[in-house]
Each structure stands twice: as structure tokens, then as C-alpha cells.
Amino acid sequence: MTDQTAPPGLGAESLTTADGRPLKAALHRAQARAKRRAFLLVLPLLAFVLLTFVIPIGIMLFRSLNNPDFVSYSDIDSGTEIPVMQNVQAWFAANPQGTEPDEAAYAALAADLVHLKEIKAQGSVGTRINYVLPGSRSLFTSSARDAAKLAPPYKEAVLALDEKWADPAVWQAMRSSAGTITGDFYILAADFERDDSGAIVRTAEKERIYLYLFWRTFFLSGLITLICLVLAFPIAHLLATLPLSKSNLLMILVLLPFWTSLLVRTTSWIVLLQQQGVVNDALVALGLIGTDGRLTMINNQTGTIVAMTHVLLPFMILPLYSVMRTIKPSYVRAARSLGATSWTAFRRVYLPQTLPGMGAGVLLVFILAVGYYITPALVGGADGQLISNMIAFHMSKANWSLAAAIATMLLFSVLILYWLYDRLIGIDNLKLG
Amino acid sequence: MVSVDSDNPAPAIKAQVEAGNVTIDVGDVEYADAIRLCDEGLLEPIDAATLPAAPDGTPAVDDFLPGALTECAVSTIVFSTIFAYDTTKFPEGPTTVADFFDLEKFPGKRAMRKGAKANLEMALMADGVPAADVYATLETPEGQDRAFAMLDKIKAETVWWEAGAQPPQLLADGEVAMTTAYNGRIFGAAVGEGKPFATVWDGQVYEYDLFVIPKGAPNKDGAMEFVKFATSTQALADQAKWISYGPARKSSGALVGLYQDGKTEMAPYMPTAEANLTNALASSYEFWVDRDGELNERFNAWLAQ
Numbered sequence: 001m002t003d004q005t006a007p008p009g010l011g012a013e014s015l016t017t018a019d020g021r022p023l024k025a026a027l028h029r030a031q032a033r034a035k036r037r038a039f040l041l042v043l044p045l046l047a048f049v050l051l052t053f054v055i056p057i058g059i060m061l062f063r064s065l066n067n068p069d070f071v072s073y074s075d076i077d078s079g080t081e082i083p084v085m086q087n088v089q090a091w092f093a094a095n096p097q098g099t100e101p102d103e104a105a106y107a108a109l110a111a112d113l114v115h116l117k118e119i120k121a122q123g124s125v126g127t128r129i130n131y132v133l134p135g136s137r138s139l140f141t142s143s144a145r146d147a148a149k150l151a152p153p154y155k156e157a158v159l160a161l162d163e164k165w166a167d168p169a170v171w172q173a174m175r176s177s178a179g180t181i182t183g184d185f186y187i188l189a190a191d192f193e194r195d196d197s198g199a200i201v202r203t204a205e206k207e208r209i210y211l212y213l214f215w216r217t218f219f220l221s222g223l224i225t226l227i228c229l230v231l232a233f234p235i236a237h238l239l240a241t242l243p244l245s246k247s248n249l250l251m252i253l254v255l256l257p258f259w260t261s262l263l264v265r266t267t268s269w270i271v272l273l274q275q276q277g278v279v280n281d282a283l284v285a286l287g288l289i290g291t292d293g294r295l296t297m298i299n300n301q302t303g304t305i306v307a308m309t310h311v312l313l314p315f316m317i318l319p320l321y322s323v324m325r326t327i328k329p330s331y332v333r334a335a336r337s338l339g340a341t342s343w344t345a346f347r348r349v350y351l352p353q354t355l356p357g358m359g360a361g362v363l364l365v366f367i368l369a370v371g372y373y374i375t376p377a378l379v380g381g382a383d384g385q386l387i388s389n390m391i392a393f394h395m396s397k398a399n400w401s402l403a404a405a406i407a408t409m410l411l412f413s414v415l416i417l418y419w420l421y422d423r424l425i426g427i428d429n430l431k432l433g
Numbered sequence: 434m435v436s437v438d439s440d441n442p443a444p445a446i447k448a449q450v451e452a453g454n455v456t457i458d459v460g461d462v463e464y465a466d467a468i469r470l471c472d473e474g475l476l477e478p479i480d481a482a483t484l485p486a487a488p489d490g491t492p493a494v495d496d497f498l499p500g501a502l503t504e505c506a507v508s509t510i511v512f513s514t515i516f517a518y519d520t521t522k523f524p525e526g527p528t529t530v531a532d533f534f535d536l537e538k539f540p541g542k543r544a545m546r547k548g549a550k551a552n553l554e555m556a557l558m559a560d561g562v563p564a565a566d567v568y569a570t571l572e573t574p575e576g577q578d579r580a581f582a583m584l585d586k587i588k589a590e591t592v593w594w595e596a597g598a599q600p601p602q603l604l605a606d607g608e609v610a611m612t613t614a615y616n617g618r619i620f621g622a623a624v625g626e627g628k629p630f631a632t633v634w635d636g637q638v639y640e641y642d643l644f645v646i647p648k649g650a651p652n653k654d655g656a657m658e659f660v661k662f663a664t665s666t667q668a669l670a671d672q673a674k675w676i677s678y679g680p681a682r683k684s685s686g687a688l689v690g691l692y693q694d695g696k697t698e699m700a701p702y703m704p705t706a707e708a709n710l711t712n713a714l715a716s717s718y719e720f721w722v723d724r725d726g727e728l729n730e731r732f733n734a735w736l737a738q
Contacts, residue, residue: 137722141472212737274608
């Protein structure tokens, strides 16, 4: 702009600041300084988010794909990584998939077992194989114990130690684990497994669980979100329209449970809903049900839905309320005066204006519900468990790679839903207040 | 000394040692976990020869019950998974483990631990498998099907617990009529608090609890001293004064006396009492170290269906 309006003959260099520097450079410098300052201001937050959020999630994502336990053993005492099962891996590299293990393979195995015993790595290697082939951990630990006695011919000697070594599934499991990067845990997390030839097949029907739990998690989360929306809408409306003195009191009733510990609220529901609990006692006292007909409202799906709806309700009320407060009552009055019925005025004038609040509340509640763990664990019984309970279970069993794989799948399915939401409704329509 | 209150500190020990930031000095873990952690090099070895001898001079190695000492762990107590019932609901009372799975004879809700271990064994024993054959049966797919078929019978009426404190609470609330539980918890509620609970020892599954020291424990020497002290003959006998878990030393047995109330004889409440062992199963760590993942997977799938 400056260049165009400057009279001919006068170059850009003639536009300078008081101390003689070109204006453009001075502006650039000032802007850079402002940017730096802004960056320094957010730096603590950025470092915090990076350290406590991005890096742990990155490590988790990495762990789901990376399990080097069959390739190297990290020695705690010396802090070094010791390569293990080198001979067997060399044999795998030299012989393609499907080769019958020969004398050379068993010789390699024997040498590796002796090495495992030396550095006491048979447990971690066995555990790694046990993840993909249950029941094979003791094969490694017991064979390594007696490996020093092995002598040629190795095939017979190893099979004499334990004939399970002849099982092609064992060799297949070792082959598929012979790398640091593996997709095995995603295969397991999607209810698939490898058969003896290495092909990926569905697990037996009685062992399928994860996909079903994912489906249940999303279904229940959706249901809880819907119930929250239906319950929260009138409350938020009341809060937004009552005179301030009364609405403040009501607000405290909303916030008080919000500030109460999650555990306290969940266990209170146990007290209320159990078979000898307050609700059942009241119903029996009123003669609505007999003592034999006490309702089962806890330790099942009902318990999960009730308790989670209660816990998550404030997350729906608050964004709705903050949006409803800004809606001027004159709009609805204008619609009414122009002849709309109260239903039409609500549907065509009021409701569309609450959409940003509904969007925010729905997204907030749904995403929180999808990752819920404590409440379903306490009141969910058998059929009220969610996928996060499975993640917690595998964490407690120290199978971190599988836990990480399930968690990653959960993370990405939520991201996909978020993307869908953005495409359908638009994330910039979101309004938290 | 750092005490971590946890139903199972094994995952915490693994996480801390691998991260190189150990805060636990002594952990109290189950057998399969002690073996697994030790195999993976996450525990300090504990030399059994340094443990105190029995008062009569018997070395510790011979004084502890068979299998109670391992390379990295020292057993403290024998605990058992039993089942207990509310005596006000069943004055006659169930007497065998089969009764637990019999909803017709003994109607009412059940509670079991949410996990495969001990449940599958009890189911097989209830189905008539002799204790000695339980693990051989459970190794086979047919045996597993048989155990799950037994659990199927009571699945609809069962509440699943996770922490040891839950079963006595479930019984006390009247939420269930019968529950599996750790024997000491039921003893505590029945004798300690006078609740109307009775224990059925038929089909009990008992195992050791062990002390371990994580590799890199901050007070390793102090931890070692503690383990030596706490697993001495007198200390193990003394713990039985508070809860009905059997000491892991033979020499402690004779010293077990009265409950802290000063009048209840502890011996008959111990999992290792002669009368309680008529149909009992020693939990096999070898089996569970191998099959834990697989069977729990199936158990979880079964539960979710």
C-alpha cells in the first residue's frame, strides 16, 4: 500500500522511523517482539501441556506398537539393553515363513535359552510370547532352567525337555514377536488373533469382547448424553429465567453435587439403589412392590446409567445455562405477538438459539462418558462395564501394550466422532459461555 | 518405610522399578505375582539362609511350609478363598461348595470376585472334580467349558466384587445371601463384629501371601531387616491374633493362641486347620502364571455377554 501511494521518485527507504530505520523493518521487529512476549506468556502452559499431556499420550501410542521384550532385555542393575533370542531371529531371517523348524532352528533355540538363563530374561521373553500364545510362559521359564544340559542333536533334546516346542503355534508366535515394532496388540484389541500359519483370524466367539465393549461404551454414552440433555434443558431454562435471588439458590443445588467427590456420589447411589437400599425400602413401605419383588437397580447397566447421568448432569446444565442467559426474552415475545403458538415460538425461535450450548454440553458429556471408569467399576456389575474398565484391567495385569492399544483405539474413535461433529454441526458453533 | 495401601501392589512395583523411581520398600503380593516379578528381575533376591531360625534351632529353610520360600519372596501367611453365607437366611446352611452353585436348594443372590482365579477352581470342585484333578482339568478346553458352564448357572444372580472388603459388606447389607471371600474378612466380620456369617470350608482354595522387596527399594537394608523380623516365628504367630490367616512357618503353629478378644481360639478358623482341609485346593501358581491372561480374557468376555 505504502509503495503504491508513495510519489514516484521517493523510494520505500524514505519512510523511516525517527531514528532513521526503515519503517517496515521497525514494524517487523516490533511485531516479532510482541509475538515473543506472547509466546513467553504461554510458555509455562505449553510446557505443562507438553509434559503432562502430549508426551505421555505419545508414549502410550508408541507403547501400543512397540514391545521389544522378545528382542532385548533391559537389565535393571546395569541399566543396559541386552539383545536376546538372537540366534532364533537369525534363523527366522534366513528361513521364510512356513519353514519347518529343523535341527539348526532347535540349536539356535537351545543357545538362546542358555543365554536367557544366564541373564535371567526367560521371564520377560516368556511373558511376551504368552501375550500372543497363552500358556507358553512356563514353556520358556522351565525350559531355560534346564537349558544348560542340552546337547546335540538339539531337536530331540529340546523336545525331550518339553514337547510343546514342536507346536507350530509356538514358532509362529516367536516369529511374529521377533521385532520391536508389532501390530499384534491391535490385532488382539480388535478381537483377532494369528493362527498357526500367521494369518489373522477372528478369535473364538466366546473370547470376543473388545469390539462389543466399544459398541456398548458408545451406545451407553450416547444414551447418558441424551438423558442428560432431556433433564438439563428445563433446569437450565429455569435457572436462566428465574429472578437472580432464586436462581442463585438453584444454582447452588446444581453446583454442590458438582463439587462433591465422584466417589462419594457414586457410593451414595449404591446406598440408595441397592436391594436393601433406600429406594427399595420406600417402595416396599408404600406397598408398591413386595419384599420378594425388590428391584435390581445397581450392579448392572441401570446402575451405570443412573449414576453416570447424575455425575455428568452439571456438565450439560452449565453450558446450556450460560447460553440461555444471553437469549433475550423479547425474541419469543415478538414471535408470540406475531401469532406463533407457544410451541412454534419455542421450536423456531428459542431452541435454535440454544444450539451452541446444546452442542457444547453434548460434546462435553459424551466425551467424558466414553472415558468413564470409576463409576461403572463400582456400580456397573457385569453388564454395565465400559471399555475403560478393560484398559484398567490390562494395566493392573501389567499388559501395558494391550492396554495402550485399546486406549489408542478409543482415542481415535473419539477423534473421528469429533471430526464428524465438526463436519455436521461445526465446532465454531460451540459455546461454553 | 513406605506403606502403599493397595489390593495388589504388583503392577505398582513393576511400574516403579521399570521407571527407576521406586518408593516401595516392602510389598505384600500373591504367589504368581512374586514369581513373575522375580523372573523379570524386578525384585531383590532374599537369601533364605539369612532368615531367623525357629526357636528350637530349625533353620528357616526347613521351618517354612513347602514352597513358602522362593528366590525373591518370603511367605507370611496362608489365606484362602472360601464361601460364606448369612445364617439368618439359611439356618440349616449350605455345607458343600456344590451348594453355592445350587440356586434351587439355596435361593438368593451370590457374590464372587470379578476374576477367573479361584472361581474356576471352585466351579470345577462343585461339579464334582476332585481337588487333585482340578488344574489338570482346567488345562483342557473341555475342562474350562465345564467350569464356565457351572458359573453360567448362577451368573444371572451374581454380584461381582473387586476388593476384599466388599464381600462382608454385601452380606451385611443383605445384598447377597452367599459370597466367596477371603477367609480372614469373614472371620473379622463374624467374630470381630458379631455378624451372623458362617464360613464353608469345603472347596476352599488357599495360597500364600508373600513379602517382596522391589529392586532399588529406597531403604533396602531396613526392608530386609523388616522382612526378617516380620517373618520370624513369634511375629507370624502374633499376626494370627488379629486375623485368621495361617502362619507360613511350622514352628508358629503351636504358638497361635487366642483372638484379640481374649476368648476365641484361633486354630479352628485357620485355612490350614486339619478339619478345614478335607476338600481343599492349593492354588497353583504355575498354572496361573501361564493362564492368567487367557482365562481372564475369557472370563471378561463371558461376563460381558
